[in-house]
Amino acid sequence: MHIKVGLLFSFTGTTSITEKGQYDAACFAISQYSKEEHTIEVVTRDICSDPRKAVTEAEALAREGVKVFIGCYTSACRKAVLPVLEKYNCLLVYPTLYEGQEDHPNVFYTGEVPNQQVHTLIDYLMNQYGKRIYLIGNDYIYPRETNAQVKTYIKEKKGEVVEEKYVPFGHREFHQTIQDIILKKPDAIFSTLVGQSVLAFYQTYNQMGLNPEATPIFSPITKETELYAMGTTIGAGHYSSASYFQSLNNPMNKAFVKEYDQFFGERKAISSVMFNTYLGTKILLDAIIKKNSFERDRIFHYMSGKKMETACGTLRIGTKKRHLSRPVKIGKALPNGQFEIVWDSASNIQPRPYRIKQSKKSHVNEIVLNAWGQISEEAIIAISEHRTIQYMSRKAIEMTGFNKGETITPKMLKQIEKTYQVNSYEAKMKTLFLLKPSFEKSFESIYQFGSIQTKNQLFQTELETATIASQSTANVLILGETGTGKEVLARSIHEESDRKDGPFIAINTGAIPKDLITSELFGYVEGTFTGAKKGGSIGRFESAHNGTLFLDEIGDMPLELQVILLRAIETKKIIRLGESKEREVDIRIIAATNRDLEEEIAYNNGFRSDLYYRLNVLSIDIPPLRERPEDVEALAWKFINEFHEIYGDGPKEVDQEVMQLFIEYPWPGNIRELRNIIERAFLLARGKSSNILSEHLPKKIKGYYNRKMPSELSLKDVEKKMITQAILETNNVNEASKKLGIGRSTLYRKMKEFEISL
Numbered sequence: 001m002h003i004k005v006g007l008l009f010s011f012t013g014t015t016s017i018t019e020k021g022q023y024d025a026a027c028f029a030i031s032q033y034s035k036e037e038h039t040i041e042v043v044t045r046d047i048c049s050d051p052r053k054a055v056t057e058a059e060a061l062a063r064e065g066v067k068v069f070i071g072c073y074t075s076a077c078r079k080a081v082l083p084v085l086e087k088y089n090c091l092l093v094y095p096t097l098y099e100g101q102e103d104h105p106n107v108f109y110t111g112e113v114p115n116q117q118v119h120t121l122i123d124y125l126m127n128q129y130g131k132r133i134y135l136i137g138n139d140y141i142y143p144r145e146t147n148a149q150v151k152t153y154i155k156e157k158k159g160e161v162v163e164e165k166y167v168p169f170g171h172r173e174f175h176q177t178i179q180d181i182i183l184k185k186p187d188a189i190f191s192t193l194v195g196q197s198v199l200a201f202y203q204t205y206n207q208m209g210l211n212p213e214a215t216p217i218f219s220p221i222t223k224e225t226e227l228y229a230m231g232t233t234i235g236a237g238h239y240s241s242a243s244y245f246q247s248l249n250n251p252m253n254k255a256f257v258k259e260y261d262q263f264f265g266e267r268k269a270i271s272s273v274m275f276n277t278y279l280g281t282k283i284l285l286d287a288i289i290k291k292n293s294f295e296r297d298r299i300f301h302y303m304s305g306k307k308m309e310t311a312c313g314t315l316r317i318g319t320k321k322r323h324l325s326r327p328v329k330i331g332k333a334l335p336n337g338q339f340e341i342v343w344d345s346a347s348n349i350q351p352r353p354y355r356i357k358q359s360k361k362s363h364v365n366e367i368v369l370n371a372w373g374q375i376s377e378e379a380i381i382a383i384s385e386h387r388t389i390q391y392m393s394r395k396a397i398e399m400t401g402f403n404k405g406e407t408i409t410p411k412m413l414k415q416i417e418k419t420y421q422v423n424s425y426e427a428k429m430k431t432l433f434l435l436k437p438s439f440e441k442s443f444e445s446i447y448q449f450g451s452i453q454t455k456n457q458l459f460q461t462e463l464e465t466a467t468i469a470s471q472s473t474a475n476v477l478i479l480g481e482t483g484t485g486k487e488v489l490a491r492s493i494h495e496e497s498d499r500k501d502g503p504f505i506a507i508n509t510g511a512i513p514k515d516l517i518t519s520e521l522f523g524y525v526e527g528t529f530t531g532a533k534k535g536g537s538i539g540r541f542e543s544a545h546n547g548t549l550f551l552d553e554i555g556d557m558p559l560e561l562q563v564i565l566l567r568a569i570e571t572k573k574i575i576r577l578g579e580s581k582e583r584e585v586d587i588r589i590i591a592a593t594n595r596d597l598e599e600e601i602a603y604n605n606g607f608r609s610d611l612y613y614r615l616n617v618l619s620i621d622i623p624p625l626r627e628r629p630e631d632v633e634a635l636a637w638k639f640i641n642e643f644h645e646i647y648g649d650g651p652k653e654v655d656q657e658v659m660q661l662f663i664e665y666p667w668p669g670n671i672r673e674l675r676n677i678i679e680r681a682f683l684l685a686r687g688k689s690s691n692i693l694s695e696h697l698p699k700k701i702k703g704y705y706n707r708k709m710p711s712e713l714s715l716k717d718v719e720k721k722m723i724t725q726a727i728l729e730t731n732n733v734n735e736a737s738k739k740l741g742i743g744r745s746t747l748y749r750k751m752k753e754f755e756i757s758l
């Protein structure tokens with residue numbers, strides 16, 4: 001078979017740095033076909049980063065009999081050649097990450113689309129650095145369209161775009177932009193700059209002394225090739241995301257890199273767009289050869305749904321769309337120009353090339369607001385996503401003097417914030433402001449996630465992370481003292497995720513005997529050990545397939561078993577005991593512990609740091625109940641209602657003094673202890689009293705109550721007293737923290753707060 005391939009890359013022009021690498025990768029892929037069996041003729045054209053040149057060259061080559069094109073790096077070039085592909089019935093391997101919004105029947109897209117690459121990057125950015133993001137890009141289709149999606153995504157995640165800036169294609173003067181960044185102090189920068197602009201931007205960032213630890217740049221584009229071109233130390237500390245990184249530490253990739261270097265006779269930087277070029281070229285040529293045809297529909301039909309093991313994991317070609325389902329990683333650039341992998345989706349992310357439709361615009365329900373406005377103590381203002389006032393209660397008009405239809409400016413907002421206590425709620429792109437005179441007691445908003453409710457600000461922030469966690473498959477680490485509700489939270493994440501119909505399997509990793517843990521986790525085949533069940537057994541990893549595996553008390557897992565667990569978590573593959581076959585499992589891992597794992601790693605050598613970082617992709621720290629007394633009353637009522645359902649009848653009221661005691665008691669056993677105490681009191685009062693009274697409480701609580709009453713000790717006083725006593729007794733922070741059942745860092749913080757020293 002004779003195949004004439006047209007390579008359309010820019011060897012001159014602003015994006016040539018990247019495209020030369022793609023050209024090399026295409027040549028490498030083509031070199032792997034035996035010349036005896038097929039003749040592959042390669043014609044190369046320089047399209048000079050110019051869409052007009054791309055069209056004329058493509059058309060000229062199509063007339064000369066080229067049926068397969070590879071390249072067209074920028075979206076502007078790709079879009080420009082589409083009519084040529086249609087006219088001459090040619091195929092294009094488009095191997096570049098891009099903005100999506102396209103699925104042309106003549107194109108095979110092997111680059112990442114935003115939901116695979118950009119959303120993961122934004123999630124990581126927000127979790128690690130904060131929610132204020134500065135957008136910078138070149139002024140053409142890819143950055144503008146990508147940022148349109150990024151802005152929606154940031155808004156959904158309650159982040160803020162502090163600036164959105166575009167510079168012309170090839171722009172290299174960034175002093176003013178960097179100055180603007182210094183002034184606006186974003187938490188991170190998201191860059192869609194390409195070509196020469198990338199180098200100039202990072203170099204100016206570096207010259208002007210910005211620090212990647214404080215304000216890193218996240219860019220889907222800046223990869224190994226660009227880092228080498230700008231000077232590897234200049235890009236160090238910044239982030240990118242892709243399926244492929246040259247540093248991937250697996251045998252397939254090592255062999256690929258070795259062969260690549262041998263082919264070119266030197267060490268080369270290999271980036272994801274290069275790998276995607278290699279991959280796309282091979283896949284399409286294989287299909288053409290196999291089907292002995294250039295006929296578009298036959299070829300795509302043959303490729304559709306194909307699964308491939310590659311150097312960057314298992315990829316699958318879409319059955320409906322010509323894009324790849326793939327795992328995605330996030331890399332942090334090292335001073336040697338390579339990336340350290342800091343996050344790995346582990347399982348594949350499906351391509352969603354088309355932007356997800358935004359929820360339909362909602363209208364404020366004036367009838368409901370009117371009724372509410374008449375009875376509410378607060379003044380109510382509802383504003384649209386464009387900051388136009390859509391509703392004002394009479395009180396709000398009297399208090400502010402604003403009118404319906406007016407646009408709320410930042411100045412007006414400041415003015416009301418100065419005068420009133422303002423609580424704002426966001427729902428369906430609308431914001432509702434509730435205004436109260438500021439001397440009144442603060443209004444406590446309730447945050448709900450799954451079955452958990454809280455008024456506590458700190459816990460609300462943690463639950464926001466839980467919300468993010470429920471929408472991804474990232475590993476989650478839940479921290480918190482015993483009884484704070486770590487398992488309840490893990491279940492809520494599962495219930496709120498799209499795995500909710502799959503199983504939720506909980507396992508207490510600290511409680512299983514050492515010699516049983518492997519069979520418990522991974523299963524075994526019949527006859528493997530004495531006492532093994534007939535027919536063998538599947539382990540918890542397999543039971544959790546398509547669902548969530550909750551590894552409780554992970555901090556208590558013996559060190560030597562942590563390595564086995566790490567391997568299974570990393571590969572998502574297990575081997576049953578007594579078998580050699582690897583089995584793949586699709587699971588999301590949530591781990592929990594009441595230990596301070598960082599401390600275990602640093603001081604006691606009790607936990608593997610690699611396992612810690614694997615698990616701690618998203619971490620959620622549940623505050624102890626004594627640090628969120630505002631939640632005690634609601635929890636108490638929740639339990640009383642629950643016991644009414646279980647036991648049929650019982651006390652309906654709680655004595656006011658008892659409730660006050662519940663609020664002030666330090667609850668060392670947290671919510672579990674509160675629940676137990678209420679159940680006990682409920683049963684003691686049942687049939688005798690319609691109220692839960694102090695006589696229904698156990699001695700230790702009544703004792704606390706009696707001790708407290710004369711001196712009116714506050715919760716803080718009790719805490720201070722307990723800490724002082726523990727420090728006096730042990731004269732050692734480590735031991736005192738163990739005695740008190742709190743982490744060292746918490747103890748240091750408290751000692752500072754109460755001015756206690758050793």
Ligand SMILES: Nc1ncnc2c1ncn2[C@@H]1O[C@H](COP(=O)(O)OP(=O)(O)OP(=O)(O)O)[C@@H](O)[C@H]1O
Binds near residue numbers: 635
């Ligand atoms: N938000 C909540 N609402 C109602 N009940 C809760 C809540 N959180 C925890 N509980 C109850 O508290 C008890 C302890 O919860 P859970 O087992 O989730 O805690 P944990 O932190 O995992 O405990 P441990 O560290 O001992 O494993 C359970 O009875 C649970 O039902």
